[in-house]
Structure formats: C-alpha cells, structure tokens
Amino acid sequence: MADNNSLVGGEVSLVEYIDKVIIVQILVMIFLCINSLLITTFFRKECFYTTARYILFAVTLLSDSLILFISNIQIILIHFGFTMQVWMCVIISVVVLLYMRVTPVTLTAMTLERYVAICMPLRHAELCSTRSTMHCILIIHGLSSVPCIVILSTFFSSASFSLYEQYRPCSVEMFMLYRWQSHVRSAVLQFYFLIMVIIILFSYVKIMKVAKAASGEDKKSSGKGLRTVILHGFQLLLCLIQLWTPFIETAVIQNNLMLFINVRYSNYILFNLTPKCLSPLIYGLRDETFFHALRNYACFGFHKSNI
Numbered sequence: 001m002a003d004n005n006s007l008v009g010g011e012v013s014l015v016e017y018i019d020k021v022i023i024v025q026i027l028v029m030i031f032l033c034i035n036s037l038l039i040t041t042f043f044r045k046e047c048f049y050t051t052a053r054y055i056l057f058a059v060t061l062l063s064d065s066l067i068l069f070i071s072n073i074q075i076i077l078i079h080f081g082f083t084m085q086v087w088m089c090v091i092i093s094v095v096v097l098l099y100m101r102v103t104p105v106t107l108t109a110m111t112l113e114r115y116v117a118i119c120m121p122l123r124h125a126e127l128c129s130t131r132s133t134m135h136c137i138l139i140i141h142g143l144s145s146v147p148c149i150v151i152l153s154t155f156f157s158s159a160s161f162s163l164y165e166q167y168r169p170c171s172v173e174m175f176m177l178y179r180w181q182s183h184v185r186s187a188v189l190q191f192y193f194l195i196m197v198i199i200i201l202f203s204y205v206k207i208m209k210v211a212k213a214a215s216g217e218d219k220k221s222s223g224k225g226l227r228t229v230i231l232h233g234f235q236l237l238l239c240l241i242q243l244w245t246p247f248i249e250t251a252v253i254q255n256n257l258m259l260f261i262n263v264r265y266s267n268y269i270l271f272n273l274t275p276k277c278l279s280p281l282i283y284g285l286r287d288e289t290f291f292h293a294l295r296n297y298a299c300f301g302f303h304k305s306n307i
Helices: 001-042 050-080 086-119 121-127 130-158 161-165 178-214 219-253 257-284 288-298
Strands: none
Touching: 001 050, 001 257, 001 288, 050 086, 050 130, 050 257, 086 121, 086 130, 086 161, 086 178, 086 219, 130 178, 161 257, 219 257
8 A cells, every 4th residue: 555655646746747847848938939039020120230228138038048948958858867978068068157147247238228328328329339239249248258167167177087978967066076166156156246236236326316307208218217227136136046046956955855856946937937038028018119019020010000
C-alpha cells in the first residue's frame, strides 16, 4: 500500500511538473509573438528607427526576445536531464550573460533620454541624435560585457582542461566552482544595479521638479515622463530581485527538492518573464505614436486614417 501511495504521489508530481513546463512555454510563445509584432512595427516607419527612444526600445525587445528563446531552451534541457559538453555551454552562456545585462543597462539609458528630453529640451536633438544613439548602443554592450568577462575569467582561472570535455547541465551555476566565485559575481552585479538605481532616482527627482514647475502641455509631458521613469525603476527592481533568487534556491534545494522546483518556477515567472512583458507596455501601448502604428499594422491598415 505504501509503495502504491508513493507511486501515485510521484505521478501527481510528474503531472504537475509537466503542466508547469507547458504553462511556461505558452507564456514564452505569447511574449515572443508580441515582441515580434512590436519589432516589425518598429522597422515599418522611418520615424521610429531615427528616434533615440524608439531605437533603444527596439534594443530591449531584441535583447529580451533572444534571452527568452535561449533561456527557455536551457530550462527545457535542464528539466528533462539533457547535458552537453562544457565548452559548448560556455559559448551559449557568453550570449546569455551578455544580454541578461543589456536590457537593464538599456533601460537606464532610456531613463537618461527622458531626463534630457524633459530637463534639457534644447540639447535633446544634439545629445540624442541617431548617431549618438548608435554610439550609446555600443557603450551599452561594452558595459554589459564586463560582468560576463568577470564571471568567465574566474571560471577559466579555476577550471581544469579536462572539465571542458565533461557533459553537464548547461546553466550559469556551472561556472561557480567555488563559493568565492559566486560572491564575486554577486558583488559585480549588485554594484551595477546600485549605479542604475542611483541614475533612476536622480532622473526621477529632476523630472519631478520640472513637472511641478511646468504648466499646460509641458506639465502633461513631464508627468508622462515621470510615470515612464517609475515604470523603468520597477523593471530594474524586478531585475535586482532576480540577483537574489540563486541564493534562495541554493538554500531551498538542500532541504526539499519539490519545494526547490516550485520556488524556481515562481522566480522564473515573476522575475524573468514579468520584467520582459513591461517593456511592450511602457513603449508599445503607452506611447500614442507607436500604439497607432502598431494598431494599423495589426489590423492590416484599417486604422490608417486615424493616425
């Protein structure tokens, strides 16, 4: 009787486990479809790919889509016990580690763009030109690559050559051979997010002062910019919380495997998928120009007369 009960419990757990994987796949597909529609809309109008805030918005969409696609494949492989050689995982992880940082750094750049537009309107055209934005994207990728270089450097300095030929589940945790490496990673990432939070707060305070002093259309524009900065701050908060989830998961897995699976599932939904669905909300739906273009494209031109 005991064996039958444990078997039934195992079957129920397996069914719940598969259901969770299916739910994640549905959510990922929805987000990828939405992002694809937004990216297509971006490239259909010249005013979007020649304007700084829309170019940076497209960078976040491309970055989020790439990360969703690759991380989702990694999760499927890990959950079903597939392994690969470490050297191959290193190549994949370079892309993941880089673009996991690109989105929050780009959000910070978008906040600064709103700050310049509202607090320094006379210099906005000069500082946020298309050429300057292209340079900004290069700087974003340069800054985003530093944590990736630090994490991989500590791994390369500690790993033996035989390790690269071994088969292991491909995840970022694979690079943490020693506890101090995890501490170094955490310190670098938290320093990054501390700088980002300071920039967000600085922009918020400056825009709030302008919003209080403005009147009429200027006040409306400043208020909208202020709400945009708040939403960027909320996105960064979720990204910051994501830094702490590995420590929670490490503590949980030592006590209860099923609880670990549930906690990791919840963390992925709340702190990985949720921040990525906020970007379409901020610029895809709240921005009137982009929303009209999106609606026109989605409805095959039936709303073209309303733009």
